Amino acid sequence: MARIALSHVGKVYEDGTRAVADLNIEVEDGEFLVFVGPSGCGKTAALRMVAGLETITEGDVRIGDKLVNNVPPRDRDVAMVFQSYALYPHLTVRDNIGFGLQLRKMPKAEVRRRVEDAARTLGLSEYLDRKPRNLSGGQRQRVAMGRAIVRQPQAFLMDEPLSNLDAKLRVQMRAEIGKLQRDLGVTTVYVTHDQVEAMTLGHRVAVIRKGVLQQIAPPQELYDRPTNLFVAGFIGSPAMNFLSATVLRDDNDQYTLEMGAETLVLPPSVPVARPALAGYVDKPIVVGIRPEDIEDASIAGRQPGRTLPARAELVEPLGSDLMVHLSMDLPQASGHEDIAELAEETGEGGVAIADERAVVVARFSPRSQVKVGDPVQITVATEQIHLFDATTGSAVWDA
Ligand SMILES: Nc1ncnc2c1ncn2[C@@H]1O[C@H](COP(=O)(O)OP(=O)(O)OP(=O)(O)O)[C@@H](O)[C@H]1O
Ligand SMILES: [Mg+2]
Numbered sequence: 001m002a003r004i005a006l007s008h009v010g011k012v013y014e015d016g017t018r019a020v021a022d023l024n025i026e027v028e029d030g031e032f033l034v035f036v037g038p039s040g041c042g043k044t045a046a047l048r049m050v051a052g053l054e055t056i057t058e059g060d061v062r063i064g065d066k067l068v069n070n071v072p073p074r075d076r077d078v079a080m081v082f083q084s085y086a087l088y089p090h091l092t093v094r095d096n097i098g099f100g101l102q103l104r105k106m107p108k109a110e111v112r113r114r115v116e117d118a119a120r121t122l123g124l125s126e127y128l129d130r131k132p133r134n135l136s137g138g139q140r141q142r143v144a145m146g147r148a149i150v151r152q153p154q155a156f157l158m159d160e161p162l163s164n165l166d167a168k169l170r171v172q173m174r175a176e177i178g179k180l181q182r183d184l185g186v187t188t189v190y191v192t193h194d195q196v197e198a199m200t201l202g203h204r205v206a207v208i209r210k211g212v213l214q215q216i217a218p219p220q221e222l223y224d225r226p227t228n229l230f231v232a233g234f235i236g237s238p239a240m241n242f243l244s245a246t247v248l249r250d251d252n253d254q255y256t257l258e259m260g261a262e263t264l265v266l267p268p269s270v271p272v273a274r275p276a277l278a279g280y281v282d283k284p285i286v287v288g289i290r291p292e293d294i295e296d297a298s299i300a301g302r303q304p305g306r307t308l309p310a311r312a313e314l315v316e317p318l319g320s321d322l323m324v325h326l327s328m329d330l331p332q333a334s335g336h337e338d339i340a341e342l343a344e345e346t347g348e349g350g351v352a353i354a355d356e357r358a359v360v361v362a363r364f365s366p367r368s369q370v371k372v373g374d375p376v377q378i379t380v381a382t383e384q385i386h387l388f389d390a391t392t393g394s395a396v397w398d399a
Contacts (some may be wrong), residue, residue, distance in 0.1 A: 002064035002077075002154040002187055003029045004050060010058030011045045011211075019045035021211045023059070027155075030185045032178075034202035036192055037234070038341075042211040043191040044159055050189060051157050052076050063154060079148035083160040085140050087132040093119070094128040097146040111150075118146040121180065138169045145180065155187040162197065174200060195235055199223070207231050229393035232288050232386055233342035238323065238361045240288045240386065242333040247280040256305070257287055257385075259330045265305025267383045274387065275399040285396065286333045288386030291323070294362035296370055297377035307379045310360065312370045322364040326378065332358035338393045 004027040011020040019042040027033045035043040048054035050061055052073035061068050068076050087096050095102075098115045106114075119125045122142040132140055141161060148156055161177070162170045178201050181188050192198055198205045199219040206216040207230070215227040226232035232240050245257040245264075255266040255277065264287075271277045297307045314325035333339055362378060370376050387396040 003027060003031075003062075004155055004187060004189065005062040006046070006050070006059065007062075008059035009046070009049060009056060009061060011042070011049060011054065012057045019211055020049070023211075023213055025206060025213065025216060027187055027189060028203075030187055032181050032188045032190065032201055032203045034190045034192060034198040034205045035208055036195055036198035036205055037208035037214075039193060041208045043193070043208060045211075046208070047157050047159055047189060047191050050076075050155075051078055051080050053080075077154045078157050079151045079153040079155075081144050081148050081156065081158040081161045083163050085132075085144035085164075087140060087143055089132055092129050092131060093124060093135070093143050093146075096132065096143050097124075097150055100147060100151055114150040114152075115146070118149045121149065121183075122146050122176075136169075137165050138173055141165060141173055142176075145177070149180075149184070153186070155189065156181070158188065158190045160192055161190075162192075163194075170197075177201065195237065199235070205235075207234060209234075225395070225397075226386070227395055229286060229288075229336060229338040229388050230342065232388070232395070233339065236290060238291050238363075239342065240290050241294075241360045242336070242339050242388075243287045243289070243358060243360075244331040244333040244390070245285050245287045247277065247283060247285050249278075249281045257285070259287070262308050262328075262330060263305070264308070264380060264382055264385070266385065269383055270385060270387075274397050276396045277387065279399065280387075280389075280396065284390040286336060286339075286388040286390050286393070288388060289360070289380060290384065290386075291361045291363040293381040293384040294326075294360065294364075294378050295381075296324075296362075296364045296368035297379040299365050299368055300379035302377060303379060306382050307377050310376055310378050312372055312374045312376050313359070315370060315372050317366065320366065322366055322368050322370065324362045324364050324368075324370060324376075326360045326362055326376070327357040328360055330358040330360075333390070336390070336393060 006023050006025045009023040012018050023046060037043055049056045056069050063076055094115055097118055098111045101111045119128055124142055162173050165173060174197055190201060202219055204216055204218055205222055207214045209230050215231045222235050243259055245259045248256045248258055255271050257264045310326035310328045312324050313327050316323040389396060
């Protein structure tokens with residue numbers, strides 16, 4: 001096991017495409033680090049540079065204390081697991097798992113022992129003599145994992161290993177990979193564009209956009225303290241709602257957000273936690289509100305400064321919640337480049353409303369009686385509000 005350090009790593013392909021720029025990440029020994037980001041953001045390119053499958057255009061990659069920029073993949077002591085499991089169809093499960101060891105001329109008895117150990121760990125013992133075509137998708141995925149495990153590498157590098165599985169199996173295998181990594185304690189870098197996988201598996205998650213690292217943090221911190229609009233909108237489903245507002249402050253230092261004809265009053269904790277907010281008085285700001293921070297006012301209670309009028313355009317009962325798409329007479333912050341890109345990526349923020357009212361998604365209690373077409377008062381958990389610079393998209397925190 002080892003730590004992996006990327007310092008100022010960049011990748012430019014021969015045709016001039018820049019896939020990764022100035023990536024600085026230290027993966028701790030035994031850590032499970034996830035790279036997440038939209039398609040084409042450079043996740044695979046970054047991982048392949050660690051694996052040695054792609055040349056490193058700029059910067060250094062270290063595994064353990066060793067600079068590996070010019071070390072061929074087989075000498076880096078890392079094991080890759082791909083989306084396509086790349087199993088040999090004519091070999092049995094046993095030989096698929098042991099193939100790499102046999103290639104290294106490991107004694108037969110040792111190969112046997114390691115393969116059988118791995119098979120036991122992965123619940124594959126009874127399938128050792130089968131061919132891959134006679135296995136389920138999940139079992140094939142486990143064989144691919146087995147091949148990585150028997151090598152006892154310094155690190156696992158996994159590129160969307162679950163994306164060929166159906167939804168139910170993905171959830172199951174996700175749990176298995178998490179447990180396996182905990183049991184083995186092997187440093188792991190895991191690539192996915194699925195934010196649920198990222199959040200559930202990662203000790204830390206690195207959010208990448210257009211080749212550039214946006215934020216690297218434990219999952220809950222990404223969720224609670226996203227560093228910019230992009231991370232805020234990318235992490236969380238349904239996505240955070242974004243609205244345009246002007247920041248006002250009265251003589252008693254009370255802050256309000258003016259949004260069209262409506263206002264939200266901010267509890268004192270919001271400016272206290274954000275010294276930089278003082279610099280936005282009388283200026284535009286982007287307000288972020290997560291769906292779970294909006295409740296039907298008939299349940300949460302009407303509270304001056306927190307309750308706004310809306311109309312229910314779509315009501316989706318999920319059992320545990322009611323997902324309600326609301327139209328509101330407020331300025332939506334759809335103009336910002338990051339928000340436009342996010343809408344494209346997630347397919348959200350798209351319910352077109354003819355009169356250009358803002359569309360806001362709320363997660364109501366299932367006890368709400370709201371029906372499509374109803375006017376409804378909503379109450380916002382204003383202490384949970386997120387605030388972003390309208391120009392740069394950076395979260396507003398410290399001055
Ligand atoms: N061989 C290549 N030559 C030129 N450009 C490439 C090459 N391989 C990848 N790219 C480009 O590099 C960028 C990053 O690609 P990469 O495969 O790392 O994305 P990704 O984040 O893994 O996306 P996905 O989630 O779709 O797998 C993309 O713009 C891609 O088109
Ligand atoms: Mg990829």
